[in-house]
Amino acid sequence: MLKISLSRLEELFAAIAEKQTLYIPSDRADGAAEFTKWEPGKALTQKLNTLRSAKDFFFPQTENIVDFKMEGKNIQVIDQRSEHEDFVIFGVRPCDARSFTILDKVFLSEPVDSFYKNRRDHGTVVTMACSRPAETCFCGTFGIDATEPEGDAACWSDGEDLFIKANNDKGQAFVDSISSLLEEGDTAKLDQVKAKTKEILSRLPLANLSTATFGGDTLNEHFNSEKWAELSESCLGCGTCTFVCPTCQCYDIKDFNTGNGIKRFRCWDSCMYSDFTKMAHGNPRTSQLERFRQRFMHKLVYFPANNNGEFGCVGCGRCLSKCPISMNIVKVMKALEVK
Amino acid sequence: MQEAMIKRAKELLTDGSVKRVIGWKRGEFAYDITPAVFESAEELDKDFVFDDFTSANVSKYLVKESKKEGKVLVFLKPCDTYSLNQLTKEHRVDRDNIYVIGIPGGPKLDIEKIKAKGITGILSVKNDNYTLKIETLYGEETMPFSEAILDKCASCKSKKHVTYDELIGEDGDVLDSDRFDMVEKLENMTAQERYDFWREQLSKCIRCNACRNVCPACTCEKCVFDNPNSGVENKAASDSFEENMFHIIRAFHVAGRCTDCGECSRVCPQNIPLHLLNRKFIKDINSLYGEYQAGADTTSRAPLTDYTADDCEASIVHERGAE
Numbered sequence: 001m002l003k004i005s006l007s008r009l010e011e012l013f014a015a016i017a018e019k020q021t022l023y024i025p026s027d028r029a030d031g032a033a034e035f036t037k038w039e040p041g042k043a044l045t046q047k048l049n050t051l052r053s054a055k056d057f058f059f060p061q062t063e064n065i066v067d068f069k070m071e072g073k074n075i076q077v078i079d080q081r082s083e084h085e086d087f088v089i090f091g092v093r094p095c096d097a098r099s100f101t102i103l104d105k106v107f108l109s110e111p112v113d114s115f116y117k118n119r120r121d122h123g124t125v126v127t128m129a130c131s132r133p134a135e136t137c138f139c140g141t142f143g144i145d146a147t148e149p150e151g152d153a154a155c156w157s158d159g160e161d162l163f164i165k166a167n168n169d170k171g172q173a174f175v176d177s178i179s180s181l182l183e184e185g186d187t188a189k190l191d192q193v194k195a196k197t198k199e200i201l202s203r204l205p206l207a208n209l210s211t212a213t214f215g216g217d218t219l220n221e222h223f224n225s226e227k228w229a230e231l232s233e234s235c236l237g238c239g240t241c242t243f244v245c246p247t248c249q250c251y252d253i254k255d256f257n258t259g260n261g262i263k264r265f266r267c268w269d270s271c272m273y274s275d276f277t278k279m280a281h282g283n284p285r286t287s288q289l290e291r292f293r294q295r296f297m298h299k300l301v302y303f304p305a306n307n308n309g310e311f312g313c314v315g316c317g318r319c320l321s322k323c324p325i326s327m328n329i330v331k332v333m334k335a336l337e338v339k
Numbered sequence: 340m341q342e343a344m345i346k347r348a349k350e351l352l353t354d355g356s357v358k359r360v361i362g363w364k365r366g367e368f369a370y371d372i373t374p375a376v377f378e379s380a381e382e383l384d385k386d387f388v389f390d391d392f393t394s395a396n397v398s399k400y401l402v403k404e405s406k407k408e409g410k411v412l413v414f415l416k417p418c419d420t421y422s423l424n425q426l427t428k429e430h431r432v433d434r435d436n437i438y439v440i441g442i443p444g445g446p447k448l449d450i451e452k453i454k455a456k457g458i459t460g461i462l463s464v465k466n467d468n469y470t471l472k473i474e475t476l477y478g479e480e481t482m483p484f485s486e487a488i489l490d491k492c493a494s495c496k497s498k499k500h501v502t503y504d505e506l507i508g509e510d511g512d513v514l515d516s517d518r519f520d521m522v523e524k525l526e527n528m529t530a531q532e533r534y535d536f537w538r539e540q541l542s543k544c545i546r547c548n549a550c551r552n553v554c555p556a557c558t559c560e561k562c563v564f565d566n567p568n569s570g571v572e573n574k575a576a577s578d579s580f581e582e583n584m585f586h587i588i589r590a591f592h593v594a595g596r597c598t599d600c601g602e603c604s605r606v607c608p609q610n611i612p613l614h615l616l617n618r619k620f621i622k623d624i625n626s627l628y629g630e631y632q633a634g635a636d637t638t639s640r641a642p643l644t645d646y647t648a649d650d651c652e653a654s655i656v657h658e659r660g661a662e
Contacts, residue, residue: 029539030543030610031455031610032609032610046457048459051608051609052545061545061575062575062576132459132460132477133460133476134459134460134461135368135459135460135461135462135475135476136368200460200476200477203476204460204476205367205368205462206367230375233375233376234373234374234375234376234400236549236552236553237548237552238547238548238549238551238552238553238606239546239547239548239549240547240549240606240608242547243545243546243547243608244545244608252574254573254575256573265575267573267574267575268574268575269574270547270574273548273565273574274561274565275565275567275572278567320367320371322608324395324549324552324553324605324606325373325374325395326366326370326371326372326373327373328371330367331366331367331373334367
């Protein structure tokens with residue numbers, strides 16, 4: 001497999017950034033990792049994952065869609081769309097890489113979301129295999145192999161070298177663009193690292209979490225479960241879980257009067273919020289129980305019902321770490337699977 | 340302590356003194372503890388937990404729970420009793436329908452501080468004479484207890500329970516804390532440095548509203564930021580300063596009512612030190628109107644909703660702001 005010494009990472013990043021904008025996960029002042037634009041001297045984080053997911057690159061928290069300007073009886077419609085420059089996201093973890101597949105199913109099916117597609121077309125996703133999973137990881141539950149990441153191109157580290165392999169044409173073009181820095185390398189040590197990681201993955205506290213009792217055909221039994229009352233009881237109704245989630249995809253579209261014309265914008269929505277899916281007639285989910293239920297039913301029942309059985313969660317564990325009251329999809333799954 | 344709490348809760352449930360118990364429920368790991376309502380002895384035996392990670396202030400749940408039929412038992416740490424008093428003062432809870440058992444406070448632990456040491460794959464955390472022994476998937480790790488203490492506990496203001504119906508363990512005293520040290524540091528910065536500090540912090544905000552929703556002082560039936568008719572209800576920032584304004588407005592709204600329980604900073608997923616905004620208000624109120632601790636009692640008039648001839652002139656704000 002092609003490789004480059006980890007001591008030459010800076011050189012590799014410089015070569016990528018020469019051709020395209022490069023984003024890598026790096027540590028910010030408070031110690032948390034986040035994707036930032038690479039510039040000379042910026043180091044790859046040693047943390048397992050970024051605090052926020054990578055979905056912002058394709059589905060940003062807010063974006064302007066169209067502007068309206070009115071003069072007399074004329075309305076001018078101004079398209080805010082801009083063609084994006086090509087960019088590379090380096091170091092995406094296997095869970096987040098799968099989240100793009102899930103988002104694609106929503107935004108790239110008819111009618112195609114051209115804003116999302118534009119960014120997907122211009123972005124190259126370079127993933128990084130995991131070697132030190134956390135106790136909150138459960139990507140295996142959703143059939144993700146943390147040692148064999150998806151993405152346009154994938155990377156592995158054996159502690160000395162970074163190995164790289166293309167997964168598709170876009171990834172091949174990326175590998176070709178840096179081929180002068182790469183050399184053929186022996187993967188014996190890497191194979192050992194992978195085997196060790198697999199062994200750890202099998203011992204994770206959530207390794208046995210199963211989706212067997214969920215899916216598109218389990219709607220009635222779960223929707224009417226008595227467990228929701230207790231599970232949702234202490235939910236604060238904040239949006240933390242939905243905003244750190246790599247697969248939450250609900251959004252709101254609103255018109256904003258700037259005083260100098262109208263801006264129509266789109267922003268992330270959260271099913272945890274009281275005005276979620278509020279329409280002219282009112283709100284279809286008036287209690288926190290209903291909104292809480294929506295989040296988990298969407299990921300575990302509705303999404304697979306509409307997408308050939310694929311679940312709407314990738315087991316990244318962010319909601320497990322960040323929920324202010326530590327209520328999360330794992331606790332919900334375990335509570336619901338007990339009859 | 341946990342056993343004594345479960346035993347007492349079961350007694351009060353059994354003799355019909357209370358119908359429900361608010362406490363903490365154990366999770367999947369050593370640290371992911373959820374506030375919960377228990378209604379039976381079986382539930383208490385199975386899931387009730389009180390340990391180094393039961394840091395959540397459960398007093399806000401009383402807004403809802405105290406209005407239900409039958410008395411509710413709540414276990415409150417010293418800091419949490421200030422929140423309950425303030426809620427009582429603002430008529431947000433029915434104090435007569437609440438039975439408070441005061442329990443010892445922290446210091447509690449912050450799992451984020453343990454993870455920040457690079458410790459991962461955490462299977463258990465044990466406090467062995469103030470050394471944390473942490474069993475992980477990658478072997479055992481140790482670190483000093485003192486380095487994993489939650490920020491809100493590190494600057495604890497009081498070990499005294501300001502309201503309770505009974506105590507388990509001993510009551511403590513109001514402490515001399517260093518909680519205003521960082522506020523002083525910020526005050527001593529130049530206006531530009533201070534502006535840069537807050538811009539860096541507040542620009543991290545993802546507007547998840549965790550700080551607002553956990554805050555015992557934020558109990559409006561409909562927050563202005565959730566009300567489509569308010570004109571400021573938005574899930575998106577209209578410009579890059581809007582998140583800053585959200586936090587500044589929230590700090591003003593809880594000024595004089597915030598007890599400094601520290602929950603806002605504990606729950607912030609982006610590690611924004613929001614409590615510093617509230618502490619600035621508390622410090623100013625102390626210096627301009629005399630020492631005042633919100634939640635210390637349920638009857639006194641709060642400085643910002645009272646008038647005395649000694650009150651500082653409004654111009655003081657203008658004078659202090661000049662630089």
